[in-house]
Amino acid sequence: xxxxxxxxxxxxxxxxxxxxxxxxxxxxxxxxxxxxxxxxxxxxxxxxxxxxxxxxxxxxxxxxxxxxxxxxxxxxxxxxxxxxxxxxxxxxxxxxxxxxxxxxxxxxxxxxxxxxxxxxxxxxxxxxxxxxxxxxxxxxxxxxxxxxxxxxxxxxxxxxxxxxxxxxxxxxxxxxxxxxxxxxxxxxxxxxxxxxxxxxxxxxxxxxxxxxxxxxxxxxxxxxxxxxxxxxxxxxxxxxxxxxxxxxxxxxxxxxxxxxxxxxxxxxxxxxxxxxxxxxxxxxxxxxxxxxxxxxxxxxxxxxxxxxxxxxxxxxxxxxxxxxxxxxxxxxxxxxxxxxxxxxx
Numbered sequence: 001x002x003x004x005x006x007x008x009x010x011x012x013x014x015x016x017x018x019x020x021x022x023x024x025x026x027x028x029x030x031x032x033x034x035x036x037x038x039x040x041x042x043x044x045x046x047x048x049x050x051x052x053x054x055x056x057x058x059x060x061x062x063x064x065x066x067x068x069x070x071x072x073x074x075x076x077x078x079x080x081x082x083x084x085x086x087x088x089x090x091x092x093x094x095x096x097x098x099x100x101x102x103x104x105x106x107x108x109x110x111x112x113x114x115x116x117x118x119x120x121x122x123x124x125x126x127x128x129x130x131x132x133x134x135x136x137x138x139x140x141x142x143x144x145x146x147x148x149x150x151x152x153x154x155x156x157x158x159x160x161x162x163x164x165x166x167x168x169x170x171x172x173x174x175x176x177x178x179x180x181x182x183x184x185x186x187x188x189x190x191x192x193x194x195x196x197x198x199x200x201x202x203x204x205x206x207x208x209x210x211x212x213x214x215x216x217x218x219x220x221x222x223x224x225x226x227x228x229x230x231x232x233x234x235x236x237x238x239x240x241x242x243x244x245x246x247x248x249x250x251x252x253x254x255x256x257x258x259x260x261x262x263x264x265x266x267x268x269x270x271x272x273x274x275x276x277x278x279x280x281x282x283x284x285x286x287x288x289x290x291x292x293x294x295x296x297x298x299x300x301x302x303x304x305x306x307x308x309x310x311x312x313x314x315x316x317x318x319x320x321x322x323x324x325x326x327x328x329x330x331x332x333x334x335x336x337x338x339x340x341x342x343x344x345x
Contacts, residue, residue, distance in 0.1 A: 002213050005140040008035065008076070008101060009042025012136075015097050016073025017044050022063065022087040024079035025050040027103055031143075035078060035101075047072065051086040054118045060089035074099060080151075081109045081116075088115045088130055098134040103143045104151040105221045106259060107158040110137045111229025114177065124248070129177065133233075137225065141213045144221055149208045154259030156201045156220065157292050159228035161266040163194035165324065166235025168269065174324035176236040183234065190231030196223040202289050239272055239329065240265035242319030246312035253301035260299055263292040264341075271337035273327065280344070295342055309338050 012019045021035060028035075028050055039046040049066060053059055063086060071094065077087025078101040091098045092115060100110040109116075113130040144152065167190070169175070170182045196219050204220035207213070232241075243265035247253050253261075267287075270280060287294050296304045313334035322329040 001140075001218065002142045003140060004138050005031070005034065005101065005143070006038055008099070008138055009038045009040075009044060011099055011138055012039060012044060012074055012076060013042045018070070018073045019044055019046050019076050019099075020067065020072035020074075020087075020090070021046050021048045021076045021078060022051050022083055022090060023048070023077070024083050025052055027079040027083070031078075031103075046076075051083050053082075054120060054122060055082055055085045055089060055116060056118055056120060060086065060093055063090050064093055072096060076101060079103050081107060084109055085115050088113075088134075089117070089128075092128060092130055095131070097132070098130060099136045099138065100134045101138045101140075102225065103140075104147045105139070105144050105155040105224045106151040106257065107155055108225055108229035108232065110134065110139070110225050112233060114233075139221060139225055141218055141221055145208055145211050145213045145217060147208070149205055150257070152205060152208050152220070152224070153291055154257040155224035155228075156197055156205075156290060157259035157261075157263030159193055159224045159231075159259075160197055160286075160292075161240040161262050161269070162228050162231035162235065163190040164266060164269060165238035165240055165321075166190040166231055168238035168273070168326065169236025169321075169324035171326035172238070172324045174236055174238075174321060177233050180234075182236055186231060186234035186236075189227055190235045193223045193227035193231050196220065196227065198286060201286075205290060236324050237321045238324040239269035239316075239321070239334070242321045242329075243268055243312070243316050243334075245319045246315035247299065249315050250296075250299075250304075250312050251301055251308060253296060253299040256293070256299040260293050263287065264294070264296070264299060267294065267341045268334070268337045269325070271340045272329070272333055273325065277344070280341075296338075304342065309342070310335050312338060 074097045075087040075091040076099045077084035102110040113133045115128040117126045200216040200219040203216035207217040244261045247261045
């Protein structure tokens with residue numbers, strides 16, 4: 001909610017007196033003094049570290065070295081996904097608790113135990129997991145309302161898929177990140193995430209364009225950050241996220257934000273499942289209202305060749321979520337689904 005950042009000291013105090021804050025440099029310029037004041041008002045002595053660059057094992061080791069042998073009481077990540085993952089990586093290395101303070105709502109990483117690790121060329125090499133999910137997620141919606149609107153749009157794109165991915169995992173033979181089959185509770189949360197976005201996302205985007213906090217923005221942020229995270233971790237991922245393995249290597253499309261990749265991937269997943277045109281038309285209509293991508297060209301990949309579509313399908317087959325669909329997934333099925341979406345939208 002509005003001004004939730006003011007409760008950060010209250011959230012951090014139970015862990016001990018010496019939190020370490022990891023944040024984007026530009027975030028520290030804007031709200032660093034406020035963060036420090038809030039923590040000090042709670043009787044804490046924070047250590048603050050600016051982070052930039054890729055989330056690599058070397059970068060995490062570098063963060064640890066800056067602590068000079070000191071052991072923080074808790075790791076607090078503030079900012080976008082990289083800062084949050086940097087704090088998670090530090091916590092994983094030192095076995096600390098984690099508090100996340102997202103200043104944008106571009107995905108559900110604040111809630112997730114996952115830590116995406118890359119090499120220096122921005123190629124994902126692993127997805128590590130914390131022993132526990134972040135213990136506290138502090139989302140100040142005044143900060144979200146003032147952030148560029150394309151971040152919230154990406155968050156909607158990342159979250160809109162979770163219902164269908166959880167349903168796919170349940171219908172298929174795959175498992176969740178916890179190694180379990182999806183419980184009914186996860187399916188219900190993922191479904192609520194979808195319904196919340198369909199009802200509120202358009203008005204939420206308009207609110208961010210005005211820089212205002214509204215009930216629709218609050219509902220959308222809850223869906224993007226909390227429901228989406230609970231939905232995918234307990235319900236599983238499927239083809240929509242698998243397709244990002246191909247898109248991050250695809251000409252020009254690789255430069256699009258993660259949530260845009262997932263939104264387009266959902267259309268392909270639905271085509272692969274054999275959904276009818278009326279079902280796809282309804283979702284494409286929602287995409288048009290919210291500015292989500294419907295074709296590869298919307299991701300920057302204009303005039304994709306047949307060979308490039310085949311390459312996306314081939315790279316997608318390396319993803320770990322392919323069992324999470326009711327139908328057997330093959331390279332040919334994926335390529336055919338991509339072509340169906342490209343032809344009809």
